[in-house]
Amino acid sequence: MKLDLLTTLNADRAARRAVILLTDTETGAQRLIREAEIDQSDRPDLYRALIRAGRSRALKDEEGGGFANVMVPPAKLVLIGAVHISQALVPMARQLGYDVTVVDPRTAFATPERFPDVELLAEWPDDVLPDLGVDRWTAFCALTHDPKIDDPGLIHALRRDCFYIGALGSRKTHARRVERLTEAGLDAATIARIHAPIGLAVGAQSPAEIAVAILAQITGALRLAPEAA
Amino acid sequence: MSEVATTPIDDPLMLAERWRGEGRDVALATVVQTWGSAPRPIGSHLVIDSDGNFEGSVSGGCVEGAVIAEAVDVIDTGKPTTLEFGVADETAWRVGLSCGGKIKVFVEKVD
Incomplete structure (x- = not known):
C-alpha cells in the first residue's frame, strides 16, 4: 500500500x-x-x-x-431520556455494538444507579449534543415525552443527518410535534425522517419489548436499502 | 466516547502509518477470506516491521509466526503475496488453525 x-x-x-x-x-x-x-x-x-x-x-x-x-465507523446511539425504556435499551444496544450515550437534564432520572457503566449526561441536549459528534453513523432516540427536552434534540439530530431518528409518543403526540417542528422552520420532508410512533409495530408492551422494537427499527435503517427500510 | 477503531494504540492501520513515518520498513497483512470457524473476521490486520515487531492479529495467534516471517520477505522484495492456512493442508500442520477453519491472508509492503 x-x-x-x-x-x-x-x-x-x-x-x-x-x-x-x-x-x-x-x-x-x-x-x-x-x-x-x-x-x-x-x-x-x-x-x-x-x-x-x-x-x-x-x-x-x-x-x-x-x-x-x-x-465503517462504529455506530453511536444517543438516547434523550434516562427513562425506563432507556434502562432496557442500553445493554441491548451495547450487545449490538453501539457506543451509547444517555442525555437527560432531570437529575432525578439521570442517576448512575439507574444507568451504571454508560456515558450519562445530566444536562440539557442543547448544551451537550454539539460536543457528542452526532453524525450520519449515529442513531438518535427522543424518549422523554417532554417537548422542552426532546424537540431541541430532534432538531439537532435532523441537522446532523443521523441514519435513524425516532421519537416516543402516540400519533396524536407526534402530530403536535410536527406542528412545533414546522413552526421551528423545518420542512415536511425533513420532519418525515422521524420514526414516530417509535419502533417496529410488534405489539410491544413492556419497556424491554419496546427496546427490542426500537433496536429492530434501527437495525433496518442501518442495513436495509432505503426503499426497503 | 470510546473510539476503539481509530485509537492508534490498538489500530494496526494507524500504527502502520506511524511506523512508516518513523522510517521503519513496514508490511501489512489482511485477512481477505475465511472458511469455517476462522478466529478473526475478514478485514482484520496485522502490521509488521522488518525486525519482526508486530501488532494486531489475523488469527488470534495460530499463524502469526508464519505471517511475520513471510512479511519480512515481502518487505525485502516489495512484492505482495497471498498466504493460505488451514488444517486441510498437510504442510500447514505446524502453523495450522486448531479451530478447523481456513483463512487467506494478503501481505503487502507499505511504501
Missing part, C-alpha cells in the same frame, strides 16, 4: 467517514472509494450495498474481483 493512500484512509476513518479499500490481490494495486463519491464511481450499487452491510469480502469477477475492505 502506498503511504499516501494509507494516510488518506486513516484520516477518513478518524473523521468517521465510511470508505472501501479495493485491492487487486494479484498485483497489489489499490484504490479508495469514499462514501461521498460513490455516485460518481464505477459500481455505485455494489459499493452502497457493501457499506450498508459493513462487512469486508472478496469480490466476484463480475464485481471487479479482488478484495474489498469495508471500513
Whole structure:
C-alpha cells in the first residue's frame, strides 16, 4: 500500500467517514472509494450495498474481483431520556455494538444507579449534543415525552443527518410535534425522517419489548436499502 | 466516547502509518477470506516491521509466526503475496488453525 493512500484512509476513518479499500490481490494495486463519491464511481450499487452491510469480502469477477475492505465507523446511539425504556435499551444496544450515550437534564432520572457503566449526561441536549459528534453513523432516540427536552434534540439530530431518528409518543403526540417542528422552520420532508410512533409495530408492551422494537427499527435503517427500510 | 477503531494504540492501520513515518520498513497483512470457524473476521490486520515487531492479529495467534516471517520477505522484495492456512493442508500442520477453519491472508509492503 502506498503511504499516501494509507494516510488518506486513516484520516477518513478518524473523521468517521465510511470508505472501501479495493485491492487487486494479484498485483497489489489499490484504490479508495469514499462514501461521498460513490455516485460518481464505477459500481455505485455494489459499493452502497457493501457499506450498508459493513462487512469486508472478496469480490466476484463480475464485481471487479479482488478484495474489498469495508471500513465503517462504529455506530453511536444517543438516547434523550434516562427513562425506563432507556434502562432496557442500553445493554441491548451495547450487545449490538453501539457506543451509547444517555442525555437527560432531570437529575432525578439521570442517576448512575439507574444507568451504571454508560456515558450519562445530566444536562440539557442543547448544551451537550454539539460536543457528542452526532453524525450520519449515529442513531438518535427522543424518549422523554417532554417537548422542552426532546424537540431541541430532534432538531439537532435532523441537522446532523443521523441514519435513524425516532421519537416516543402516540400519533396524536407526534402530530403536535410536527406542528412545533414546522413552526421551528423545518420542512415536511425533513420532519418525515422521524420514526414516530417509535419502533417496529410488534405489539410491544413492556419497556424491554419496546427496546427490542426500537433496536429492530434501527437495525433496518442501518442495513436495509432505503426503499426497503 | 470510546473510539476503539481509530485509537492508534490498538489500530494496526494507524500504527502502520506511524511506523512508516518513523522510517521503519513496514508490511501489512489482511485477512481477505475465511472458511469455517476462522478466529478473526475478514478485514482484520496485522502490521509488521522488518525486525519482526508486530501488532494486531489475523488469527488470534495460530499463524502469526508464519505471517511475520513471510512479511519480512515481502518487505525485502516489495512484492505482495497471498498466504493460505488451514488444517486441510498437510504442510500447514505446524502453523495450522486448531479451530478447523481456513483463512487467506494478503501481505503487502507499505511504501
